[in-house]
Amino acid sequence: MFGFNYYTPTKVVFGKKTEEKVAELVREFGGTKVLIHYGGGSVIRSGLLGRVKGYLEAAGIPYVELGGAVPNPRLGLVYEGIELCRREKVDFLLGVGGGSAIDSAKAIGYGATNEGDVWDFYDYKRKAKACLPLGVILTIAATGSEMSDSSVITKEEGLVKRGYSSDLSRPRFAIMDPELTMTLPDYQTASGCTDILMHTMERYFTNGGNMEITDALAEGLLRTVMKNALILARDPLDYDARAEVMWAGSLSHNGLTGCGNDGGDWMTHKLEHELGGLYDVAHGAGLAALWGSWARYVMKNCLPRFVRFAVNVMGVTPESTDEETALRGIEALEDFFRSIHMPTNLRELGVKASEEDLVLMAKKCAIGVNGAKGSAMLLREEDMLAIYRAAR
Amino acid sequence: MFGFNYYTPTKVVFGKKTEEKVAELVREFGGTKVLIHYGGGSVIRSGLLGRVKGYLEAAGIPYVELGGAVPNPRLGLVYEGIELCRREKVDFLLGVGGGSAIDSAKAIGYGATNEGDVWDFYDYKRKAKACLPLGVILTIAATGSEMSDSSVITKEEGLVKRGYSSDLSRPRFAIMDPELTMTLPDYQTASGCTDILMHTMERYFTNGGNMEITDALAEGLLRTVMKNALILARDPLDYDARAEVMWAGSLSHNGLTGCGNDGGDWMTHKLEHELGGLYDVAHGAGLAALWGSWARYVMKNCLPRFVRFAVNVMGVTPESTDEETALRGIEALEDFFRSIHMPTNLRELGVKASEEDLVLMAKKCAIGVNGAKGSAMLLREEDMLAIYRAAR
Numbered sequence: 161m162f163g164f165n166y167y168t169p170t171k172v173v174f175g176k177k178t179e180e181k182v183a184e185l186v187r188e189f190g191g192t193k194v195l196i197h198y199g200g201g202s203v204i205r206s207g208l209l210g211r212v213k214g215y216l217e218a219a220g221i222p223y224v225e226l227g228g229a230v231p232n233p234r235l236g237l238v239y240e241g242i243e244l245c246r247r248e249k250v251d252f253l254l255g256v257g258g259g260s261a262i263d264s265a266k267a268i269g270y271g272a273t274n275e276g277d278v279w280d281f282y283d284y285k286r287k288a289k290a291c292l293p294l295g296v297i298l299t300i301a302a303t304g305s306e307m308s309d310s311s312v313i314t315k316e317e318g319l320v321k322r323g324y325s326s327d328l329s330r331p332r333f334a335i336m337d338p339e340l341t342m343t344l345p346d347y348q349t350a351s352g353c354t355d356i357l358m359h360t361m362e363r364y365f366t367n368g369g370n371m372e373i374t375d376a377l378a379e380g381l382l383r384t385v386m387k388n389a390l391i392l393a394r395d396p397l398d399y400d401a402r403a404e405v406m407w408a409g410s411l412s413h414n415g416l417t418g419c420g421n422d423g424g425d426w427m428t429h430k431l432e433h434e435l436g437g438l439y440d441v442a443h444g445a446g447l448a449a450l451w452g453s454w455a456r457y458v459m460k461n462c463l464p465r466f467v468r469f470a471v472n473v474m475g476v477t478p479e480s481t482d483e484e485t486a487l488r489g490i491e492a493l494e495d496f497f498r499s500i501h502m503p504t505n506l507r508e509l510g511v512k513a514s515e516e517d518l519v520l521m522a523k524k525c526a527i528g529v530n531g532a533k534g535s536a537m538l539l540r541e542e543d544m545l546a547i548y549r550a551a552r
Numbered sequence: 553m554f555g556f557n558y559y560t561p562t563k564v565v566f567g568k569k570t571e572e573k574v575a576e577l578v579r580e581f582g583g584t585k586v587l588i589h590y591g592g593g594s595v596i597r598s599g600l601l602g603r604v605k606g607y608l609e610a611a612g613i614p615y616v617e618l619g620g621a622v623p624n625p626r627l628g629l630v631y632e633g634i635e636l637c638r639r640e641k642v643d644f645l646l647g648v649g650g651g652s653a654i655d656s657a658k659a660i661g662y663g664a665t666n667e668g669d670v671w672d673f674y675d676y677k678r679k680a681k682a683c684l685p686l687g688v689i690l691t692i693a694a695t696g697s698e699m700s701d702s703s704v705i706t707k708e709e710g711l712v713k714r715g716y717s718s719d720l721s722r723p724r725f726a727i728m729d730p731e732l733t734m735t736l737p738d739y740q741t742a743s744g745c746t747d748i749l750m751h752t753m754e755r756y757f758t759n760g761g762n763m764e765i766t767d768a769l770a771e772g773l774l775r776t777v778m779k780n781a782l783i784l785a786r787d788p789l790d791y792d793a794r795a796e797v798m799w800a801g802s803l804s805h806n807g808l809t810g811c812g813n814d815g816g817d818w819m820t821h822k823l824e825h826e827l828g829g830l831y832d833v834a835h836g837a838g839l840a841a842l843w844g845s846w847a848r849y850v851m852k853n854c855l856p857r858f859v860r861f862a863v864n865v866m867g868v869t870p871e872s873t874d875e876e877t878a879l880r881g882i883e884a885l886e887d888f889f890r891s892i893h894m895p896t897n898l899r900e901l902g903v904k905a906s907e908e909d910l911v912l913m914a915k916k917c918a919i920g921v922n923g924a925k926g927s928a929m930l931l932r933e934e935d936m937l938a939i940y941r942a943a944r
Contacts, residue, residue: 161791161792161795162567163565163566163567163568163570164564164566164567165563165564165565165566166563166564166566167563167564168560168561169560169561169563171557171558171559171561172556172557172558172559173555173557174555174556174557174558174811174812175554175555175556176555178555371792371795371796371799372776372779372780372792372796373772373773373776373796373799373800373803376772376773376775376776377769377772377773377803379772380765380768380769380771380772381765381768381769383768384764384765384768387764388764399553400553400763400764403553403763403812404763404764404765407763407765407811407812408765411765411769416808419566419799420566420795420799
């Protein structure tokens with residue numbers, strides 16, 4: 161067991177109509193001039209954006225707005241947001257949407273409060289010294305960015321996708337109304353559930369210092385998400401299932417499910433980042449398409465964890481050998497992915513990757529992790545390529 | 553399922569020798585003049601207090617100190633602390649010890665920053681508008697006060713024990729080094745484990761709006777604490793078991809295990825508060841002595857939860873009726889209490905309560921909850937008396 165820091169200062173306000181509290185919360189955390197940052201048209205069409213503006217206006221809180229955050233959010237828009245914040249003397253960011261809008265807002269927050277190029281932080285060149293305070297109205301349960309310290313931005317030039325983590329960017333508040341997620345397309349809902357599972361699984365499959373209570377919480381969370389993802393595949397309007405998944409999304413990535421271990425594996429995410437940079441696929445679907453190939457490749461190096469996962473999470477009855485039990489667990493999760501219409505390889509993801517593309521992704525991935533990464537198994541460029549090939 | 557707020561801003565710094573970071577953390581959270589508040593001689597004898605002073609001195613952070621916080625901490629000492637803070641212009645409180653020192657520090661924090669009598673807050677007369685920032689070095693895993701919003705103070709006159717809750721008092725940081733808890737007497741360790749279990753169970757046994765993920769986390773936490781309490785009963789120096797219990801103590805009472813429900817039952821705690829006010833027993837032991845009688849009294853009114861508890865937490869094989877299954881679960885927890893040498897009634901607790909005492913406690917308890925309280929079952933004065941009698 162390792163020591164750890166656990167820091168989740170975000171005030172979560174969860175339940176129906178909680179978005180009505182947005183102005184009160186902005187004020188509570190000191191905001192006097194707000195940039196509302198959002199993505200595409202869905203928050204406009206649903207009327208949410210209009211209502212949010214109305215709440216701010218009614219409270220006399222001035223705001224400017226910037227839309228256009230896309231999945232795998234782009235650096236260009238971040239620069240635009242930084243300019244806008246400086247010009248308009250914005251002192252509070254309000255991200256309205258899913259992980260894209262929130263991640264993009266975090267990057268804008270760094271850029272508006274630090275000198276120099278904000279990409280430096282994502283390019284491992286230096287560390288941010290500040291970030292604008294940020295509040296969130298979440299509309300997609302998936303990335304956990306609403307409580308996390310991390311954000312992922314894609315630089316258009318070379319399609320380089322990189323993450324940066326700092327407690328400075330943890331949102332001050334997160335408004336979570338499960339009803340706001342009900343209009344999501346089924347594929348996005350399933351992709352979000354997959355991302356949530358993976359945030360805990362990345363922390364679960366490690367060879368370093370696991371903690372019994374962390375495992376118990378992680379396993380309970382994983383079982384709950386799977387159960388409710390299946391309910392949502394049948395009935396997208398089930399409020400309780402929406403709420404279970406939404407809250408699990410935050411807990412899955414706020415640090416709780418990793419306390420005491422070595423920090424997690426994270427290679428499925430890193431492998432998917434290259435996929436997402438190159439093909440612009442839904443992040444969760446990309447993770448589902450890669451996970452089985454990753455799991456089979458690393459399984460023998462982390463066997464006790466795969467056996468535990470099979471039995472405690474997937475409900476597998478132990479087979480005669482640990483290896484068989486572990487394999488049944490991997491297959492059971494792939495079966496689950498299929499049952500919510502998630503892909504289990506690149507073909508099913510709709511990606512026809514050439515050998516050159518696989519080589520390029522492995523090369524970029526290796527650079528992105530400074531050569532090698534992974535706790536379940538330390539992976540180098542040749543391992544990454546082998547996993548991409550197996551996933552084809 | 554109900555909406556909820558979840559707010560745990562405390563930065564947890566967990567692991568061996570983390571107390572060495574105290575000066576850095578005081579500075580991070582803006583402290584320039586510290587009151588170190590602690591309890592009895594154990595933090596002096598162990599050398600911890602001396603080391604803490606050394607760290608502050610080395611960092612050039614001036615401090616004053618106030619010892620003497622006792623279990624069921626007293627209002628008189630709180631007044632003394634408030635005076636000291638005002639006189640010495642203290643701007644940061646450092647609680648070193650267990651729940652008593654931390655609760656007492658929270659009350660000092662309210663008193664030093666609000667006009668009028670600090671007891672008003674505990675007497676439901678008004679709400680605090682501020683609290684001095686507070687950091688904690690935890691030496692007993694039990695009350696969860698290191699991350700919670702609550703504190704319990706006893707007024708000497710009439711031995712009135714009351715709790716007050718406000719986010720203002722949530723500690724800014726909590727240093728948790730499991731090694732610091734290794735010198736606790738076995739009885740205190742077991743009593744602490746019981747308190748931890750009860751913080752989650754008070755939230756678990758409700759008739760209002762439960763949430764699947766909250767239940768899954770709660771059940772995982774309860775199983776983990778029981779398993780590790782048994783390990784500590786055999787080997788008090790087992791670091792991993794100390795760590796599991798210590799972290800569970802914080803999670804059990806920071807709000808996590810109650811998200812989505814109606815706020816919890818809390819009647820075992822209220823009944824124990826009167827016991828603790830009158831007899832000065834160890835809080836956890838008092839809870840253990842009362843719980844079985846409470847559970848049998850309310851069981852039929854909250855049967856599905858008692859059945860779930862029996863099966864998912866205590867591992868009971870379902871009996872032919874739900875009532876039998878529920879009873880087996882209650883008995884199994886009482887067996888567990890006995891196995892860690894906790895009492896299951898007042899006699900075993902060492903309290904010879906006269907009928908007059910029981911009547912007095914029920915009367916004070918009813919006043920303390922404004923007439924009636926409880927979610928598993930709403931209890932009035934006559935119910936409280938019946939439970940006290942059954943526990944005799």
